[in-house]
Amino acid sequence: MEHEAKNFSSILVQAIKAQGLTTEKLAALSGVSDRFLESLVEEKFDSLPAEPYVRGYLLKIAEVLGLDGEALWAEYLKDNDLIKRAGRGDEFPKNRFALPKINVKFVLLGILIVALAAFLFLRLPLFSSGKALELMNPREDSTIVGGRNFTLEGRIDSVYALSVNGERIYPDENGNFEKNVELQEGFNTFVFTFKKALGKEQTLTKQIFYQPVVQTETQ
Structure with a gap:
């Protein structure tokens, strides 16, 4: 497992050197913080953000380094116990100011029921006269x-x-x-x-x- 983590890091380090870059230059070109890059290179996976963020950053890094982004992401995921414990279903944090989703069908059904009740209330005297x-x-x-x-x-x-x-x-x-x-x-x-x-x-x-x-x- 440790070997696989080093394998990912070694792929990343070799690609950086092949492009004649440093982590600082790669951070500037990719827009990914050098702190994140250092965590990848030094195998400090416990300090990385949630999985969706990591994937997005790796795709940016791969684009600058001329690598296959999905292949790099797959290499990162291989037998990574830390990710397994964290869960593969992580999602981006939800905006607490975002409005909840409204089921249009239920809204329309509610309006129809209210309108029907109002109609029956107003017309009931005629029906029962x-x-x-x-x-x-x-x-x-x-x-x-x-x-x-x-x-x-x-x-x-x-x-x-x-x-x-x-x-x-x-x-x-x-x-x-x-x-x-x-x-x-x-x-x-x-x-x-x-x-x-x-x-x-x-x-x-x-x-x-x-x-x-x-x-x-x-x-």
């Missing part, structure tokens, strides 16, 4: 009756407030309600208004046509 108020009398939008007195009957969900032609109606605990009205001859319009505490107001209109029954005298 058929169940919120149910009229048993009158059932049809237009009804013809022959009597003056008429009873409005129905059921409403307990979360809704109800009024008929502006008059508040109070259903029983089951939501059932009745209201007796006196009809005028002809068309009578009844507007049922119902809304939640924080919801949109909704209306349902019914018309009752009152046509008095004409009594015919029998001879």
Whole structure:
């Protein structure tokens, strides 16, 4: 193992001499500090930086010396116990000021869910209006009756407030309600208004046509 480390160092020293350089001149030409070069030449591998940095420096040194950078790097890695203990998966230190990576798919999914929830919240009264108020009398939008007195009957969900032609109606605990009205001859319009505490107001209109029954005298 020691022999292999010297073998790397001897390759480096011979290349430096072949180019007629010193470690100081090589440091100036390659941009690699002379302290790093001395650690390589003197086999002080424990004082070297992380593996990615070492590889980058060796490639620069090899370019100046006319050597194959990858081959020099491979020679450095041969049976190097120090590198094995340090781990071959070393990475460059992360910038602590860098923003974390954002998963765009999760962001878009979150926006979609929020938009859908908002849509359903705003439209829910319209979806449920058929169940919120149910009229048993009158059932049809237009009804013809022959009597003056008429009873409005129905059921409403307990979360809704109800009024008929502006008059508040109070259903029983089951939501059932009745209201007796006196009809005028002809068309009578009844507007049922119902809304939640924080919801949109909704209306349902019914018309009752009152046509008095004409009594015919029998001879």
